[in-house]
Amino acid sequence: MYATLVLWCIFAVFPFLWAFVTSFKTDQDVVNGATYFPGIDFKPVLSAWTNLFSGESIPIIGPYLNTVVISITSSLLAMMIGSLAAYGLSRFRFNLGRFGNDDISFWFISLRIMPAVVIAIPYFVMFNSLHLLDTKISLIIVYIGYNMPLVVWLMKDFFDNIPSELDEAAIVDGCSHFGAFFRIVVPLSKSGLLVTFLFCIIFSWSEFIFALILTINKSQTLPLVIVGRASTRIPWWEISAASLISILPVAVLAIVIERYMIKGTLMGSFR
Amino acid sequence: MTDSPVKYAFVLPGVLTMIVIVIFPVGYAIRLSLSSWEISAFGSGLDFAGLTQYAAVLQDTRFWHSLFVTFIIVFFAVSLEYVIGLSLALILTVELRGRRVFRVIFLVPMMVTAVIMALVWRTVLHESIGPINDILIRLSLPGIPWLSHNTVALISIIMVDFWQWTPFMFIILLAGLLSLPQDPYEAAVIDGASPWQVFRYITFELLYPVSVAVLLIRTIEAFKIMGTIFVLTSGGPGTSTETSSYYIWIRGLKEFQLGYSAAMAFTYLIILTIGLIIFSKLLRKRISPRKL
Amino acid sequence: MKKRQGGFAKRSQLRVSTSALLRATIFLLVTVVAIVPAVAQTNYVEKYPIFGTHEGPYSFAEIDKKDYSGITLNAITLAPPVMGGPTILHAKQFEELTGAKINVVAVPLSQLYAKVMTPFLTNIGAYDAIIFPPNWSGDIMGGGYLEPLPEKMLKSAQWGEVIQVYRYLQSWGDKIYGVPIDGDKHFLAYRRDAIDAAKYQPKFKEKYGYDLQPPQTWDEYRDVAEFFNDWDWDGDGEKEYGASEMTQRDAQLFWQFIVRAAPYAQHPEVKGGFFFEVETMTPLINTPGFVQALEDMIEIQKFYPPGGKNFSLSDVIFSFGGGQTALHANWDDGFIQAMEKDSPIRNQVNATMAPGAKKAWNRKTNKWDDFPNINRAPFLAWGGWITGVPKTSENKEAAFDFLGFLSNNANQQKDLTVGRYGVNPYRTNDFSPVFWTEKAGFDPEVAKGYTDALRNTLDHPNRVFDLRIPGNQLYVNALATAVSESLAGNMKPQEALDKAAKEWDKITHRVGFDQQKSAYQEIVNLEGK
Numbered sequence A: 001m002y003a004t005l006v007l008w009c010i011f012a013v014f015p016f017l018w019a020f021v022t023s024f025k026t027d028q029d030v031v032n033g034a035t036y037f038p039g040i041d042f043k044p045v046l047s048a049w050t051n052l053f054s055g056e057s058i059p060i061i062g063p064y065l066n067t068v069v070i071s072i073t074s075s076l077l078a079m080m081i082g083s084l085a086a087y088g089l090s091r092f093r094f095n096l097g098r099f100g101n102d103d104i105s106f107w108f109i110s111l112r113i114m115p116a117v118v119i120a121i122p123y124f125v126m127f128n129s130l131h132l133l134d135t136k137i138s139l140i141i142v143y144i145g146y147n148m149p150l151v152v153w154l155m156k157d158f159f160d161n162i163p164s165e166l167d168e169a170a171i172v173d174g175c176s177h178f179g180a181f182f183r184i185v186v187p188l189s190k191s192g193l194l195v196t197f198l199f200c201i202i203f204s205w206s207e208f209i210f211a212l213i214l215t216i217n218k219s220q221t222l223p224l225v226i227v228g229r230a231s232t233r234i235p236w237w238e239i240s241a242a243s244l245i246s247i248l249p250v251a252v253l254a255i256v257i258e259r260y261m262i263k264g265t266l267m268g269s270f271r
Numbered sequence B: 001m002t003d004s005p006v007k008y009a010f011v012l013p014g015v016l017t018m019i020v021i022v023i024f025p026v027g028y029a030i031r032l033s034l035s036s037w038e039i040s041a042f043g044s045g046l047d048f049a050g051l052t053q054y055a056a057v058l059q060d061t062r063f064w065h066s067l068f069v070t071f072i073i074v075f076f077a078v079s080l081e082y083v084i085g086l087s088l089a090l091i092l093t094v095e096l097r098g099r100r101v102f103r104v105i106f107l108v109p110m111m112v113t114a115v116i117m118a119l120v121w122r123t124v125l126h127e128s129i130g131p132i133n134d135i136l137i138r139l140s141l142p143g144i145p146w147l148s149h150n151t152v153a154l155i156s157i158i159m160v161d162f163w164q165w166t167p168f169m170f171i172i173l174l175a176g177l178l179s180l181p182q183d184p185y186e187a188a189v190i191d192g193a194s195p196w197q198v199f200r201y202i203t204f205e206l207l208y209p210v211s212v213a214v215l216l217i218r219t220i221e222a223f224k225i226m227g228t229i230f231v232l233t234s235g236g237p238g239t240s241t242e243t244s245s246y247y248i249w250i251r252g253l254k255e256f257q258l259g260y261s262a263a264m265a266f267t268y269l270i271i272l273t274i275g276l277i278i279f280s281k282l283l284r285k286r287i288s289p290r291k292l
Numbered sequence C: 001m002k003k004r005q006g007g008f009a010k011r012s013q014l015r016v017s018t019s020a021l022l023r024a025t026i027f028l029l030v031t032v033v034a035i036v037p038a039v040a041q042t043n044y045v046e047k048y049p050i051f052g053t054h055e056g057p058y059s060f061a062e063i064d065k066k067d068y069s070g071i072t073l074n075a076i077t078l079a080p081p082v083m084g085g086p087t088i089l090h091a092k093q094f095e096e097l098t099g100a101k102i103n104v105v106a107v108p109l110s111q112l113y114a115k116v117m118t119p120f121l122t123n124i125g126a127y128d129a130i131i132f133p134p135n136w137s138g139d140i141m142g143g144g145y146l147e148p149l150p151e152k153m154l155k156s157a158q159w160g161e162v163i164q165v166y167r168y169l170q171s172w173g174d175k176i177y178g179v180p181i182d183g184d185k186h187f188l189a190y191r192r193d194a195i196d197a198a199k200y201q202p203k204f205k206e207k208y209g210y211d212l213q214p215p216q217t218w219d220e221y222r223d224v225a226e227f228f229n230d231w232d233w234d235g236d237g238e239k240e241y242g243a244s245e246m247t248q249r250d251a252q253l254f255w256q257f258i259v260r261a262a263p264y265a266q267h268p269e270v271k272g273g274f275f276f277e278v279e280t281m282t283p284l285i286n287t288p289g290f291v292q293a294l295e296d297m298i299e300i301q302k303f304y305p306p307g308g309k310n311f312s313l314s315d316v317i318f319s320f321g322g323g324q325t326a327l328h329a330n331w332d333d334g335f336i337q338a339m340e341k342d343s344p345i346r347n348q349v350n351a352t353m354a355p356g357a358k359k360a361w362n363r364k365t366n367k368w369d370d371f372p373n374i375n376r377a378p379f380l381a382w383g384g385w386i387t388g389v390p391k392t393s394e395n396k397e398a399a400f401d402f403l404g405f406l407s408n409n410a411n412q413q414k415d416l417t418v419g420r421y422g423v424n425p426y427r428t429n430d431f432s433p434v435f436w437t438e439k440a441g442f443d444p445e446v447a448k449g450y451t452d453a454l455r456n457t458l459d460h461p462n463r464v465f466d467l468r469i470p471g472n473q474l475y476v477n478a479l480a481t482a483v484s485e486s487l488a489g490n491m492k493p494q495e496a497l498d499k500a501a502k503e504w505d506k507i508t509h510r511v512g513f514d515q516q517k518s519a520y521q522e523i524v525n526l527e528g529k
Helices: A002-021 A028-030 A046-056 A063-090 A102-114 A115-127 A135-160 A164-172 A177-188 A188-208 A209-214 A222-229 A236-265 B005-033 B052-059 B061-093 B099-113 B114-125 B131-138 B151-178 B183-189 B195-222 B227-232 B245-253 B260-285 C001-038 C061-067 C082-097 C109-121 C136-139 C162-166 C200-207 C218-227 C254-267 C288-303 C314-323 C332-338 C396-406 C409-416 C433-440 C444-459 C470-489 C493-511 C514-523
Strands: C072-078 C101-107 C128-130 C188-191 C241-243 C325-330 C349-352 C358-363 C367-375 C386-388
Touching: A002 A236, A002 B061, A002 B099, A002 B114, A002 B151, A002 C218, A046 C470, A063 A102, A063 A135, A063 A164, A063 A188, A063 A222, A102 B195, A102 C332, A115 A135, A115 A209, A115 B005, A115 B260, A115 C109, A135 A188, A135 A209, A135 B061, A135 B195, A164 A177, A164 B245, A164 C254, A177 A188, A177 B005, A177 C386, A188 A236, A188 B114, A188 C162, A209 A222, A209 B245, A222 A236, A222 B114, A222 B227, A222 C082, A236 B099, A236 B114, A236 C314, B005 B061, B005 B260, B052 B260, B061 B099, B061 B151, B061 B195, B061 B260, B061 C367, B099 B151, B114 B131, B114 B151, B114 B227, B114 C128, B195 B260, B195 C061, B195 C409, B245 B260, B245 C109, B245 C470, C061 C082, C061 C396, C072 C396, C082 C101, C082 C396, C101 C109, C109 C128, C109 C136, C128 C200, C128 C288, C128 C396, C136 C386, C136 C470, C188 C332, C188 C386, C188 C444, C200 C218, C200 C332, C218 C241, C218 C325, C218 C358, C241 C288, C254 C288, C254 C325, C254 C349, C254 C358, C254 C470, C288 C358, C288 C367, C288 C470, C314 C325, C325 C332, C332 C349, C358 C396, C386 C396, C409 C433, C433 C444, C493 C514
Parallel strands: C072 C101, C072 C128, C241 C325
Antiparallel strands: C128 C386, C188 C325, C188 C349, C358 C367
């Protein structure tokens, strides 16, 4: 049994290792065939890494900032709007004709069917006319739409797991619904909020297609800049270094999230 | 559950946001699809060309081929992800040492930027300078044309997707497994059921709702596959790995045939929606009302 | 007594101080007169990486006199190093010399068309200077988006020195819109240590029945590729292979295919078009000449290095430039990479014209004509990157000054020797072998081979111009897809090319028949010039 696990581990980790090793090579080490062990097969150099920071190769700092700003802003906004909607769907009864709570929830989630290209093309034309191409705002707007269904889906579940007696008690005591939401339910769902927020960040961080279509230069995000470098004369060693740097934050976040995921906080979603 | 007019205040911002951000552009896409706009045709713009674009889409063999390719990739990738994800989850329900460590390691591929990892995979699978073929050759095995042979390229795409998304299946199924009630298992032990019977009739049955949910979600996401294709094969060799999203992108944002690509995109959306509705109905049929 | 001494002392002191003052003043004057001009005369060769200064309205000295402080220019270029490298470098220099600020937007090739065309789509001014290949002139110049060149540039020596072939590509209709910064063509680069060396001659002759030499036809190319495939012929302990070619569909497959098709399809006596029969705009890409080229290309795949069936230009440059293959029918880049200072095969390569063919299809008589003396049809693939100034720019003069400076003789000469910049010869002086031996350290034989190959290619009366009409991308994509399908074994050559021809026809009619016909006529007019 261990064998299977270890095998899968190797499979899972191998690309990361390879990128790590490659980032210490020079172009001759890469071009002449695969080399594996630093010191034995080739002489490790730091040039790929230093070039990254000196701005010589892939301009990393600007896109890094862009990615951070866009991810955080869009995730925060998605969280705020989405949590409100999730609370509403959790606590109140909706009856719009044939559509009840479950249908509305389903509608939110179903929007995730939308392939990026379908709305990217109209976005491209619309943002172009509004002079909003290549701005962070355009991506923030798109990512809010991209992440909110997830927020609604996850948070509704968290809220469902918090007994409604608590907020009902507060309302009986004279609290408004909003008050109950902010003062009772939100503090109790801190871990759920955090997990969902981190999920949003991870997905925004890694988004590629909208960034590809809607940016030109100034608001390019990390995935775009790195892939973009892979056109003529692909510098595999620089790309390896850049890739590792760019996935480091999300990898760390993933490890942080892991402890919450199994703890049963997500399980509620599937009942 | 209560009722109060304030409920709209909670939900409306979300609904409105989604309508503006998602529904509205689709409307615009429909408008685009009714025009003949393309940049190389000087004088064309947002005119009205009726359903000519849709007629062209229906006759476009390359579009239908791309649907086929997409379907193949989704089918095999999701199936593999489910099977292996379930296996890994089953293994990790046992009290093994270092469980936590394994879980964390398994999780990482799913969380990191897909496109970038696809690029790293391209280095790994590179037929001249990548390690895999190199190792194979050192073992006196033939090198594999990972990205330059029709079928093998498809396999490579499926493999990269599977590398990235099996953790998703794994984590959700594991959570599901951990929350299963113990009683049926104790009863099974008493009745002397074989491991396979335990699995088939207890574990699998009890896990069914979770399986359905996770398969649906993953399938929906998988149909949108684009970044991996973009980086790994650009749709090649020939058009053997060209998915619908990629083909639409080529027509729309590389060739700027805006009207035509919008029509294709909308057609794709409709086909996708119908397909997914049928798929989910098929899956849910087997769930007993109690579980729903 | 003291008093008198004091007085006397004072007077003599005074006299001393006056003469001292006078001397100091004269010294100062002389110094100023000597030094100031020296300071004012900056030594550009010391300050900047150039070989020497040249005269002209866009020279370092002239641009230095300009004051553009307060002006910001937005320029879009290709991601470094190809073209992006020199653009960014010269932008910095321009900023230093004139006080202007230049925002350089660098974009990878796969996205360049979209990013350059997007502002034009809705007539928004985004850039003051753009880079593009001449093939897109149909969309960009033909769409009326660019500003014609100022007189100052047209009259300058640096313009006049651009060879005629490349100057044709700068105009559309009767106006000139493009500032050339590069010159492109396909030619054959090969490994001297394999092909020119004596040691493999006997074996080759025994197997194929003729002398081993740089392949003159595509048939010979195939033989040579087969002979040098899959064994270690240069003694480095690794296997080498026959040929590196661009096979990736969405990359540069189109050009790799056309350079093969050219000698079979461009008959020196049949005028009226290569890609189309211009009178009727019937696509010619499924005629026997092209089919033969595709069959050749399917066959040659056997002699590719591993992964060679999915090579982009980048892979080819590393493959041939890294010593992996014997043959390279392509742009200059792989050859220049091989000739880099730290390349293991430096001076082990040489260049000659791209292979021709012993037969060419005559579409008037509907049969093959034999050419025992080999039909050559050098392909001016891509045409050489050019730049332009959009009409919407608010700083046109500064923009043109920048483009002129970027490509002035001093900068260009240096850029030519930096392989990764991708700047290839396009001015008359670039074609003298002496330049390459002195400034780039080429072996005299290699320098001569290179410059001869270039000159023969560019001056050839039967040369083929690239498909410089609106919607170029559409046609390129259609043909590349078909060729790719056939190479992958999914379709037979004739079938694939028929399909592409049908799509070409659809594109022509959909985009605008008259518009396309008059655009292609312009290219046909250049035939045989």
